[in-house]
């Protein structure tokens with residue numbers, strides 16, 4: 554048996570894999586595979602409708618927030634956001650907390666001015682800056698709610714009148730949050746929502762239609778809203794896997810229920826790390842991520858040995874990102890508590 558701590562694409566519920574594989578052979582007793590049905594059929598429309606309705610229910614979204622399923626991964630959103638929201642002579646505020654934030658900042662600079670209101674670069678991105686000022690004239694404020702690579706997470710929503718835009722790729726649906734406070738949320742599906750190949754984008758319509766550049770149709774959120782996420786052929790199978798995963802989350806009790814389990818997993822792992830001097834978590838305690846846990850060991854030889862023990866026990870995805878080193882394990886929604894129990898047992902015995 555494998556314990557999948559991959560950072561993305563990552564673990565999904567076993568029942569989702571079973572249902573998805575059945576649908577490849579025969580989708581809902583239609584005699585057709587999910588891979589060969591038209592994207593404008595009732596069969597697929599029902600999938601889209603359920604995915605949307607379930608996400609809306611789980612996140613308690615109001616009617617002003619539209620839910621889209623788009624292509625191109627979160628990386629496309631790094632530029633699609635400023636392309637749709639920021640005029641060339643306007644300024645957007647950004648928070649710089651690591652790899653993904655930097656990428657979003659660099660893409661925004663193509664379309665307008667970027668004001669980096671705070672950065673944790675001074676301490677190698679091991680904390681989340683606080684008490685920063687977001688100028689009221691900012692077109693929007695963008696931040697990454699969970700820094701997948703560095704292992705930090707914002708445990709607050711900035712108090713501002715400026716429209717909030719967030720990259721929630723690696724912690725969406727993992728904890729309760731007032732999602733209606735955001736004007737735009739985006740997340741690549743391959744961490745907590747489903748299969749790679751699709752993005753969930755949640756957008757409040759009132760921020761659209763305010764830029765004066767011409768937008769290619771595929772880049773225009775408004776056109777996708779009007780077309781109900783089928784402006785062109787969407788990633789049908791990836792959306793189906795998202796729908797199954799959302800259905801699973803609803804069945805087990807929704808975000809509040811999964812948050813409890815996520816807290817148990819993170820508490821167990823961090824308390825074990827804190828109790829064993831061999832293992833050194835790299836991140837400021839109050840900013841620790843409950844999704845991606847990063848630590849190092851002082852001796853490179855010991856790191857190699859510990860990695861080997863993890864491997865012997867069927868653990869995958871434990872090695873740290875090449876830019877940080879050490880270890881990083883991802884505790885996404887579908888990772889069972891038992892995998893963390895095994896990992897912490899291994900640590901104690903090491």
Ligand SMILES: *Cc1c(COP(=O)(O)O)cnc(C)c1O
Pocket residue numbers: 561625626627628629653697699700701720721722723741742
């Ligand atoms: C994984 C990740 C991305 C990149 O997602 P792609 O779908 O590969 O473009 C962006 N932001 C965050 C926070 C991520 O975790």
